[in-house]
Amino acid sequence: MAGAEVRNRWWYFGSFMTSPRTILITGASSGIGAALATAYAREQVTLVLMGRNEDRLSHVSSVCRDKGACVVKAVHDIADTDGFLDALSELDRHWCFDLVIFNAGVGDTRAPLQQTEAPQQVVRLLDINLRGPAAGASLIAERMIARGEGGAIAMISSVAAFVPLPMAAGYAASKAGLNAFALSLNAALREHGIAVSVICPGYVDTPMSARLNTFKPFQIKPEAAASAIMACIASKRALAIIPFQYAAACFILKFVPAGLAVWLSSKFSLDASPYGAAGQPERVTAGTADSSSAQVDIR
Numbered sequence: 415m416a417g418a419e420v421r422n423r424w425w426y427f428g429s430f431m432t433s434p435r436t437i438l439i440t441g442a443s444s445g446i447g448a449a450l451a452t453a454y455a456r457e458q459v460t461l462v463l464m465g466r467n468e469d470r471l472s473h474v475s476s477v478c479r480d481k482g483a484c485v486v487k488a489v490h491d492i493a494d495t496d497g498f499l500d501a502l503s504e505l506d507r508h509w510c511f512d513l514v515i516f517n518a519g520v521g522d523t524r525a526p527l528q529q530t531e532a533p534q535q536v537v538r539l540l541d542i543n544l545r546g547p548a549a550g551a552s553l554i555a556e557r558m559i560a561r562g563e564g565g566a567i568a569m570i571s572s573v574a575a576f577v578p579l580p581m582a583a584g585y586a587a588s589k590a591g592l593n594a595f596a597l598s599l600n601a602a603l604r605e606h607g608i609a610v611s612v613i614c615p616g617y618v619d620t621p622m623s624a625r626l627n628t629f630k631p632f633q634i635k636p637e638a639a640a641s642a643i644m645a646c647i648a649s650k651r652a653l654a655i656i657p658f659q660y661a662a663a664c665f666i667l668k669f670v671p672a673g674l675a676v677w678l679s680s681k682f683s684l685d686a687s688p689y690g691a692a693g694q695p696e697r698v699t700a701g702t703a704d705s706s707s708a709q710v711d712i713r
């Protein structure tokens with residue numbers, strides 16, 4: 415490859431990180447995903463917004479269109495992994511994404527009076543928070559490599575990846591797995607000019623955290639989380655913990671022996687309102703969203 419072409423490609427890789435043109439965001443119908451969609455929305459940007467709840471997705475889409483973006487709505491349930499991968503493949507074939515943000519996720523805790531989460535609950539958490547995004551990131555990585563134009567993949571994890579959570583072992587495991595996957599993928603994709611970032615927020619004021627009946631230190635607004643996540647993606651951070659107070663706490667935790675961390679966390683208790691309780695988000699079951707085929711609406 416000629417020197418000038420190499421320089422142009424590097425210029426291209428560097429520039430689209432700060433202003434990607436075609437972006438897919440999963441979990442764009444609410445919370446952090448909706449804030450990311452709104453923050454990335456502008457003229458000459460195509461946003462593919464994925465979620466299960468069509469009404470919420472439509473609301474976010476219209477806000478993004480008002481800011482000048484071209485918006486594609488994709489209603490899909492990530493728990494249906496095969497259908498999700500088919501939808502991703504079809505969408506990427508059409509839009510050739512510069513940036514894909516795997517943000518969708520569910521949080522859950524063990525039921526009151528139970529010592530562990532139900533087995534089905536653990537399977538569901540791992541399917542939505544880890545299996546779907548990891549398989550999806552592999553698919554997108556393969557396609558970006560084949561195009562040879564670089565790209566960026568971001569995965570929204572959690573500080574729950576770093577601490578034992580007796581009331582939410584499935585959630586903690588899904589996020590720890592996501593971190594391990596994203597860091598390995600990062601190492602694998604470097605030579606292809608594809609940046610992989612995994613971003614671990616502390617508490618963010620969204621419907622997910624509203625379900626948690628607990629004190630939420632250093633909680634930030636979804637807009638603040640979105641702008642920190644965008645900065646991490648633009649600077650190709652491999653792993654970031656936001657806000658900085660949680661980064662400092664996770665750094666200190668590295669020096670705490672595992673036995674002590676487990677003992678301390680066993681003293682900590684937290685429970686979540688069931689999905690659909692007053693004022694809380696409805697859990698959308700596989701029967702509510704069309705899990706047999708992706709519904710895509712391009713406007």
Ligand SMILES: NC(=O)c1ccc[n+]([C@@H]2O[C@H](COP(=O)([O-])OP(=O)(O)OC[C@H]3O[C@@H](n4cnc5c(N)ncnc54)[C@H](OP(=O)(O)O)[C@@H]3O)[C@@H](O)[C@H]2O)c1
Nearest residue numbers: 441443444445446465466467491492518519617618620622
């Ligand atoms: N909020 C926090 O304190 C916090 C802290 C650390 C990490 N996080 C992570 O940040 C991410 C976003 O969470 P959030 O706080 O913004 O939560 P949220 O407001 O509840 O939004 C979750 C999003 O994920 C989508 N989603 C959930 N299950 C899905 C499925 N099976 N298929 C497709 N989409 C699905 C939802 O779509 P529908 O609306 O259509 O159901 C929604 O758009 C999650 O990965 C979460 O683990 C959040």
